[in-house]
Amino acid sequence: MSLIGVWQRAEQGVMRKILQAGEGLMMMEVRFEAGAEGYAHSHPHEQMTYCLDGKFEFHIDGEQQLLNAGEALYIPRGAVHGVRALESGGLLDTFTPVREDLLGADDLEARANRKSKGLKRSTGE
Incomplete structure (x- = not known):
């Protein structure tokens, strides 16, 4: 099943939707109810986060922002x-490299097929 374009529950009060996954970059929208939390975690990916609306308190390596x-x-x-x-x-979260741990089996297969054919664009289909 493809998870691109599908809203999923990430945590209590938190929904996420992968918008696109390319060869080395992935974008995802995450929606929060007031008071909801994305619990502390780490991953080997760089991440940029852009606030679409609302107000958030981040903790990054013990520092509040x-x-x-x-x-x-x-x-x-x-x-x-x-x-x-x-x-x-x-x-709006962007990751590099792609967070394959969040993709569905069909998305991973499509990525593998694109790599083997030398294609560079993800269609989300």
């Missing part, structure tokens, strides 16, 4: 990070 609509922040590879929505809102 507030993020408001129209602002962005960088999360380095391996950094332990989490977020709490101070009000309902959304984030």
